[in-house]
Amino acid sequence: MASITLRSLRKSFGAADVIKGIDMEIAHGEFCVFVGPSGCGKSTLLRMISGLEPISDGEVMIDGHVVNAIPAADRGLAMVFQSYALYPHMTVRQNLSFGLENIQTPRAEIRRKVDEVATMLQIDPLLDRRPKDLSGGQRQRVAIGRAVVREPRVFLFDEPLSNLDAELRVDMRGEISALHKRLGNTMIYVTHDQVEAMTMADKIAVLRLGKLEQFGAPLDLYNRPANLFVAGFIGSPKMNFMTGKVHTADPSLLTLDTGEEVSIPVAGFRHTTGQPVTLGVRPQELQPDANGALHINVRAVEQLGSDSYLYGALADGTRLTVHNPGQTRVAAGEIVPLSANPASFHLFDTASGMALRK
């Protein structure tokens, strides 16, 4: 069992606050992904959990015990680093055994465990090589093997796939997910790539500027984003945002800044008449429709064969992306009327950015 609890965790470097009070509860066996743009503090948060970074304020608890004062080595965690951080002067076997030697494991057992993990990760033919003779993907496996071999309570991954090429990244993503299923340990994974987050996570924590924006299952975040930032960050291509005002008399009518009027469902949202709001619509919920209320000036068209994307702007310059399944006949320069399914609308308070969903 290894659950992790963060209680109003803070970190400051001098006067700069990088983690501004984070509360989180990660249950045993969960695969939790910290995601956010660079500089949001996700790596710092991971290092605070690992014990490599001192905690300025708040508590990190593992299985209900506060571990703030326990050094990294004794927290029973293992970490995979972005640069792999293999020991360059040791062979793969020595890299894998180093941690076990440090906890005085008998030699025969080290051998057995290393062989077992190497076979599992398919690096057994590489055991006598040094890291410089390995490819990026092989190094990554060794780095994961070094974490696995120590049988830690929790695995921490710090952007482990960012140095790999796109194809290998997809493979390794699958392998890490498979590893999680097989071992069943709690894992915390840091990435800036929301696709990695969506595909791997049981729970996603979206961070921005040292604050937790939203924490939940991937589809919850996708379907019910708590604010504009999460709505824009999760999902690819990005959600479209249009600013406007709720009609002063009719709460089911939204007047966009372009003057166009869109009807919105009243039941789902807690908006008031006259309130400045932002309407969010995912690109695949918009479709060309001769009777559509929105008109975009198409600037570029991407035809991928199975899908096509229209990039354009409303009359006031607000950029919109439209995802069209199949192929389209629309060409750049045309003005296309669009309609959208009101059930898929997201509504946010423009001033605070918070979702207005009930």
Place this chain on the structure above:
Amino acid sequence: MSRTWQFLTATRGGTRMDWTDWVSYSYLFLGVFLMFFPVVWLVLSSFKTEADLQRYPPTFLPYQQDTIMVEGYDAPLQLFLMTGGEFEGQVLAQIRRVGIQAQMVDPENPGERLRTGIDQREPVQRVALATENYTELFERFDFMRYFWNSTFITITATLIMLLVNAMAAFALSKYQFRGRTAVLLLVIGTLMIPQTVVLVPLFLIVTELGMFNSLWGVIIPGAATPTGVFLLRQYMITIPDEILDAARMDKASEWKIFWRIILPLSAPAIAVLAILAIMWRWNDFLWPLIVLTRTENFTLQLALNSFQGELQTDWSSLLAMTVLTLLPIAAVFMFLQKYIATGIASTGGK
């Protein structure tokens, strides 16, 4: 061998000698001459007899005059070839020389003494190595004792220095602590103070600690050098912190990180420092001269100095010992010089 030759005769463009080749080769030959000639001169001179050393004009190769045992004389007599006068063409042995006159004897006819002028003869000599210069070192002087003292000081001091400097460099490069920059500046600042300035206080400290006239009095004060700390620190900075973090996650103690991670990864810089340290210690003269006053504690450098007396200097022994003193350091340099180049090149960053 053929590759060496190819390298030594390389030309620009690989064909005929260009004028730049002439310039390069002349410059290189000048360099070889300036650097190498004194050493060759030293080695050849170390094989000359005391008499040969005093000769004017000096010869390049070591010569020895032929001698002969003549009946009726106890010591061997020097042979001369007569070039003028009544005995022209004969080889005579010299009995004694008085001013510009010499008493000679014909080895075939030992009973008769002959008088000649010294301008009418030239010595019969051949190239020969006066190896007794070297054998005497071991017979008349306690060469092995000095050699042992020098070796002991060099090896012990180098090992202690590497350990102390590497630990200091590790702390200064990989730990964040208050005053780190101040400590580093202090260490580098000591580079600006010449050794001669701290000679007296250092001497007082060494004496107070009871290390006067002991080899440890030479070893301990040189244990920490600012150059070494700085060199190693600059190299260790280039070792990624993530590797250290990985080792910490692997439950390695800080001491273990130092031994198993930092030291092996800094090997090139440590090799450079080791070579420098060996050369510094081996060639060190001033400080041992002050601390070591008893003959049995002398290092080779001090023993060399003691050959040079106020009234007379034993040149043949001095030169022979100089050659023997040079040999170990030359050997160290020959085998390790490639590390100097690679080490210095890679201390800058990767």
